[in-house]
Amino acid sequence: MTSSWTSFGGDLHLDLTERRAAGTGLRAALEDALREAVQDGRLAPGTRLPSSRALGEDLGIARNTVVEAYGQLTAEGWLDSRQGSGTTVARRAVPEPPAPNRRADAGPARQRRTARHDLTAGRPDLSLFPRTAWLSAARRALATAPHEALDYGSPLGRIELRQALTHYLARVRGVRTDPDHLLICTGVTQGLGLLCAALRERGARTLAVEEYGLPPQHAVVRAAGLAPAPLPLDDDGARVDLLDARPGAVLLTPAHQYPTGAPLSAERRAETVRWAREQDRYVIEDDYDGEFRYDRQPLGAMQALDPDRVVYAGTAAKSLAPGLRLAWLALPDALVEPVARLKALADAMSPVLDQLTLAELITSGTYDRHVRRCRLHYRRRRDRLVAALAEHAPHVRVTGIAAGLHAVLRLPPGSTPEPELLARAQAVGLSLNGLARHRAVPAAAGAEAPPALVIGYATPPDHAFPAAVQALCDLLRRA
Numbered sequence: 001m002t003s004s005w006t007s008f009g010g011d012l013h014l015d016l017t018e019r020r021a022a023g024t025g026l027r028a029a030l031e032d033a034l035r036e037a038v039q040d041g042r043l044a045p046g047t048r049l050p051s052s053r054a055l056g057e058d059l060g061i062a063r064n065t066v067v068e069a070y071g072q073l074t075a076e077g078w079l080d081s082r083q084g085s086g087t088t089v090a091r092r093a094v095p096e097p098p099a100p101n102r103r104a105d106a107g108p109a110r111q112r113r114t115a116r117h118d119l120t121a122g123r124p125d126l127s128l129f130p131r132t133a134w135l136s137a138a139r140r141a142l143a144t145a146p147h148e149a150l151d152y153g154s155p156l157g158r159i160e161l162r163q164a165l166t167h168y169l170a171r172v173r174g175v176r177t178d179p180d181h182l183l184i185c186t187g188v189t190q191g192l193g194l195l196c197a198a199l200r201e202r203g204a205r206t207l208a209v210e211e212y213g214l215p216p217q218h219a220v221v222r223a224a225g226l227a228p229a230p231l232p233l234d235d236d237g238a239r240v241d242l243l244d245a246r247p248g249a250v251l252l253t254p255a256h257q258y259p260t261g262a263p264l265s266a267e268r269r270a271e272t273v274r275w276a277r278e279q280d281r282y283v284i285e286d287d288y289d290g291e292f293r294y295d296r297q298p299l300g301a302m303q304a305l306d307p308d309r310v311v312y313a314g315t316a317a318k319s320l321a322p323g324l325r326l327a328w329l330a331l332p333d334a335l336v337e338p339v340a341r342l343k344a345l346a347d348a349m350s351p352v353l354d355q356l357t358l359a360e361l362i363t364s365g366t367y368d369r370h371v372r373r374c375r376l377h378y379r380r381r382r383d384r385l386v387a388a389l390a391e392h393a394p395h396v397r398v399t400g401i402a403a404g405l406h407a408v409l410r411l412p413p414g415s416t417p418e419p420e421l422l423a424r425a426q427a428v429g430l431s432l433n434g435l436a437r438h439r440a441v442p443a444a445a446g447a448e449a450p451p452a453l454v455i456g457y458a459t460p461p462d463h464a465f466p467a468a469v470q471a472l473c474d475l476l477r478r479a
Contacts, residue, residue, distance in 0.1 A: 261400015
């Protein structure tokens with residue numbers, strides 16, 4: 001004995017069978033089912049219920065039984081019944097909101113939400129997202145998309161986006177690929193997970209990584225069953241001369257090391273590719289902020305040195321927004337099938353409409369214009385940060401600012417220890433990260449480096465940026 005009705009466009013399924021089987025009377029079973037639907041929120045306050053006649057016919061029970069059930073629940077305060085207005089869920093019958101999951105809400109994300117000033121790295125200024133241009137591109141893309149675009153498709157992604165990216169990446173980053181070797185994924189994190197799983201299938205047990213990097217990526221590597229093997233860093237980037245036969249691949253940020261900012265030198269790029277060829281290994285190039293260069297000529301993608309050995313990973317997270325969950329891998333021929341197969345198992349395919357919209361943005365030239373505007377905006381942000389630090393905290397050395405959306409602030413030896421500095425920042429409502437958090441493997445006792453902070457100067461919206469910089473300078477003066 002079940003019923004489904006529609007009220008203000010919403011469906012609700014009402015099932016009395018189980019209660020009746022347990023020996024509950026018909027009217028009591030209906031009352032219990034309605035009371036439970038209100039309590040658990042399926043029937044929201046103000047929702048109009050079907051008439052007693054309609055519900056009785058739907059359930060196959062007498063109308064009087066429904067009238068009596070409605071009357072009892074009205075008396076209890078769950079429902080309101082007014083002449084000429086029908087029966088509705090009482091406004092005061094609002095279920096208690098569930099208690100927040102403190103464990104799930106803990107950590108850096110919660111700190112950002114509760115902080116007055118957000119200078120955490122890794123995110124763009126979300127107020128720059130081109131909403132009007134995105135909506136226009138979405139309309140054009142949807143109007144011209146073939147019907148089959150909305151069906152299940154290739155795990156590689158929509159051909160329109162793969163074609164657009166092929167030309168864009170060749171023109172802007174020097175990537176050598178084609179649509180058949182591009183895979184669209186929901187973020188570089190997913191792409192890295194797919195690659196690690198594919199490498200694990202090939203027998204890899206270790207992945208070489210830079211000594212400092214992105215903590216979620218280190219977690220993905222470990223979750224895939226690979227052990228991260230850190231490579232030391234210097235002014236020329238990762239010490240790739242220390243690579244040996246053990247790692248199945250090496251993960252690098254060669255254009256702008258995250259987070260220290262050092263580019264991988266031309267000699268080390270060539271040396272890395274030579275290692276990959278000789279050892280039958282792969283290089284994973286994370287080009288997370290490749291469009292944002294300020295004081296130097298753009299460095300082309302390392303992938304161009306050997307597309308058969310270097311996987312190129314790019315993303316729209318910094319140029320547009322992380323919430324789009326759009327990224328791409330340019331894969332060597334031998335990795336296309338295994339990575340596409342794993343992508344199909346993970347989620348079949350990435351969302352189609354956003355892919356079509358991004359393809360339209362790129363092919364129309366709108367994406368290029370947006371990136372140029374963002375580049376100018378972030379360069380001005382960086383210059384304001386550097387000037388403020390030079391005036392108010394001259395003891396701090398600022399590094400890694402020739403490109404990207406963040407800076408590393410290195411404090412002199414003897415300054416306030418990094419954990420204490422971060423605690424002070426949190427106490428005054430300033431959200432930021434320390435460099436130590438980005439280590440692939442924790443430092444040995446007694447080997448800690450002088451304190452350093454990773455500052456995301458792109459993160460705050462314009463109106464909040466001056467106050468955030470002022471709070472940072474005040475913190476550093478006291479350090």
